Amino acid sequence: MKRRTFRVETAQVGLPLGEVLGAELGLPREEVERLVAVGAVYVGGRRSRDASARLGAQQVVTVVLEEGGVSPLAAAPASAPEWRVLFEDESVIAVDKPAGMTAQPTEGRVGDSLVDRVGAYLKRPAGLVHRLDRETSGVTVFGKSSEATSALAGEFREGRARKRYLAAVGPVALPSQGTIDLPLSKDPSRPGRWRASRAANGIPALTVYRVLHAGADFHLVELLPQTGRTHQLRAHLTALGAPILGDSRYGGAARAGGLAAPRCLLHAQALELAHPRTGASVRFEAPVPEDLARFFSTAGLVAPSGPILLPSGQPGRE
Template sequence: MSVLPILFEDGEALVINKPAGLPIDRPRAGGTSLENYLDGLRLGFQRLPLAVHRLDQDTSGCLLLARHAKAHKRFAAAFEARQVEKVYLGIVAGPVAEDSGTIALNLSKISSAEKGWRMIPARAGKPAVTHWRVVERKDDLTLVEFRPETGRTHQIRVHALAGLGAALLGDPVYGSGEGARRTMLHAAALTVPREGKPPIAATAPLPADFAALGFAIDVPCPPPEN
């Protein structure tokens, strides 16, 4: 892949469709990362665009880039203030009994020599809230829409396991790692409000590996019920 798909573009922002497997930061051992594509994303601008937020290496979909430092500061502040609407789709590796709900579990980071680091639910952890609803059930798999209020590390992955009773399909840290070549999580839609300008709004089509498991829906997702 020589060029990353662009989902939104204007004078201060880009939203790209990040492929699964592409890390944001260059790995310590070397290899391809988002950095390899930034020069091609200048699109006439002198400076390289900067990633505003993070997606796990395995996660595909909407990634916001700022085209200059002032825009980066404003967008980062919008994320910090929880003004950004984020919609994810994930395949849960098991049945989900209810149709919708909200998971509010504080998260804390732990590490061990045996398993490395991971996030766990903990009363003393940082607040984390995720709204969810079932989109489709197929055999023993469940396609779930997640709308996180907060942006904690691995939030959706931990909330799926602890709140829904099963990890995301393919997740090697919080699940068995079986059933898929990657953790099946996709950043399907992103909306960033802007003062005096229309919001940044982008949607990323459902990836081929989701469709290969029998899931095929139109993105963007329907808005949550009031």
């Protein structure tokens, strides 16, 4: 990420943010205003979208100039991935996040994340309580009030939310079911990756899995995470020698059995938790997207549905 940071000097106190940015960056007013509008400017650590805001003494201003090698002013994709509402009432909205959409705004851009889209749909802020990776598709739930958001967040924080993921992986000798109990830590040799190993002082992570299809070209697995760590499923499967197909960051193959894996083929298929108002158990399910559904069809399988149950004999989180 490329950014520019400076501290407001005495002569700049009281001047509009846009004017000071133009002088500091040597950019025309129109370009400065676009940087502010897309959310690439922070004042005092908080995103500022008002180019006319007056600056105070010693405030720190940061401008994101590039993110992932791309300018925040680069045009957004002509057709953003489509998302759909799975369930909605006065307290909760559950949606199906498409692959390719970030869960929340990145540092350099606002407006094209799932939380932005759901907030625009609701015409008020959406209470995001959990996140899926950009390439992961599936169920994401939001609170529609501060009370509902807090209650939903508690379901995840206390480990009461049950989740079922589906993934396609390369062919590897896996037991028909099992539990992966390996701590996670950042991989110092590969920025952006996590490693699942007892060799490092990592954070506890537990995943129960079941093999749904074991073919010569690929396997299909059901994953029931008992903890909710960053990249948990991706790192755990990689530790078993079975990285998810299409997951280039973790070494997943781009094709298998003549089928393309255009992205990390991981789908959050179902989520069960207590309704924040009634306390009753509710389950939301998202249809398997086309790229992963092709693997199920080739295997002659129907994706699992219904209650989220641990395989017999597999320990879950207490």
